[in-house]
Amino acid sequence: MRRSVLDQRWAGYAVAALSVVVLTLLLKIVGTHVNAATVSLALLLNVLFIATRWGSLPALFTSILAMLFFNFFFLPPLGTFTIAATDNWIALLAFLVTAVTAGQLSASAKRRAEEAETGRREIERLYAELRDAFERASHAEALRQSEKLKSALLDAVTHDLRTPLTSIKASITTLLDEARGEPPVPLDSDSRFEMMEVIDEESDRLSRFINGLIELARIEAGELHLRRRWGAVDEIISTALTRAEPITRNHHVELQVEKELPGVRVDERAVSEVVYTLIDNAAKYSAKGSTIRITARRSGEDLIEMGVEDEGPGIPGGLRERVFDKFFRATRDGDVTTHKPTGTGMGLAIAKGIVEAHEGRIWIESGNGNKGTRVLFTLPIGDEDVVDDLQYSESKVSAQ
């Protein structure tokens, strides 16, 4: 910062000299109306002013100059530096001591104030530097975490894309070799059929995975379009069960739906998808012949609670939140069991997105007798005043 001329120390001495001369002149003009005490007080004030503005040395200079002017112009005999009366000597000495002391004290107070100000500024500067450094570090850490997460997600996605591709590529090259007449032992019709079956199944798996990715991306971007309308819970379950028939053939399916459940204002297709995902998981991760229980009941005034329960190995408490993370699979990433995961690791993440878009909640508990897995979710019944004036009223709901 640029210092002004007045901030220079020599300016202090110049102002000191000038102020004493001007003050003396003024006091001399009013002359007869002022006594020695008034003059000394006026000169003292000047010393204080110089001390607070320019510090101790200009103040000392002002004190001595003021003392000399006081003596020369105001203490008899006037116009000389000699002093006749003893009390005037005492007055002059008292003036000098007071002027020097007051000057030094106020200069010291000024210095302290300046030091305190400098200290405050330094603390502020350090604080700002620390805050910037902390923000930079947090930002870098956040970036690092985000990169790590991206890389982990990319690994998961590429693994899930590459695995079915490998089976397809190996099958098709085997069939191609046979078609070219290359293997010494031609494939029998069963083997050929098996290869084609693998290609078919793995293509479906790829397709499911890509559809899941699209659905997840929509949920994450807040672009899940819910077509809410009044519907019946048992119909939603029935739709999911019909779709799940091929995968539940080897299980007992038990339905426990409370009587006289109110209608719910939801996107039936989306909620049915949630129920299907839970049934699919239950069928995948529990033994053939075991029971899959589907429940629906009223929970309090405003909620419907639905659930799917299996008799599989269950999910440990520590993993019950994480299974809703995309691409997380308890059987692989959590190493719960030797069961082979055949899912995409996206089903529960999508189910959570759909439930939360309906302002509901989804969670996992242990099944009956602390065995198996019970996935429960709630849905608000909906405001009965809302009437669907359109068959498909569309509302855009942001996923949380």
Add this chain to the structure above:
Amino acid sequence: MTDRPRILVVDDEPQLTRVLRTGLTSRGYDVRAAADGLAGFEAFNDWHPDLVITDLAMPNVDGLELCKRLRAVSQVPIIVLSAKGEEKTKVEALDLGADDFVTKPFGIDELLARVRASLRRAKAPPMNEATQTTLDSGDFHVDLDSREITVRDKPIHLTPKEFDLLVYFIKHAGKVLTHRTVLAALWGGNYVEQNEYLRVFVGNLRKKIEPDAATPRYILTEPWIGYRFDPGPTT
């Protein structure tokens, strides 16, 4: 009891084991499959296969651990199935004793070629280091006593270290050798991180033995992993 070569496939993807079982069986191999490293190791002990094909990422005992356990009890050839981007794991598997790797997704022909090469290497009579005085492999003939080498019947002059390196490659022809493995074998355990040593010697060796050093056909680079030596046509 059949005299067909036995192959144990260890992978947690049932679809892939189905395909490999059918593809390999149709080529005359006797195939068994296991869903993870633990089941794979048990199947190995029960059945004593001639070759093991294993995935790397598996629940319970993974492919790396399986390589380690197998190497502790056997010299059976191991081919690992890996994915692009898993170079670190691949190197680890090779250092733990795997002989080769195939990157997913792969065609059945590539896998079959690797299977044949691994079985051929395993069948070759073991070299008796103490009494053997010559090496013949593809285009290469080596006289270990006089330290003379001919490539495509032309004598070449190598420095002592280049000679040792080439002999090491010939003795491990067809096998993927990690930088670490070669450095440890020729320079000792303190030099396993000095990839640049190896790069310089391999560069010099290529200039002397390859018809075109820019597109090598004998010392093949496995990016990020190491080298594979192909001695050329076996007649």
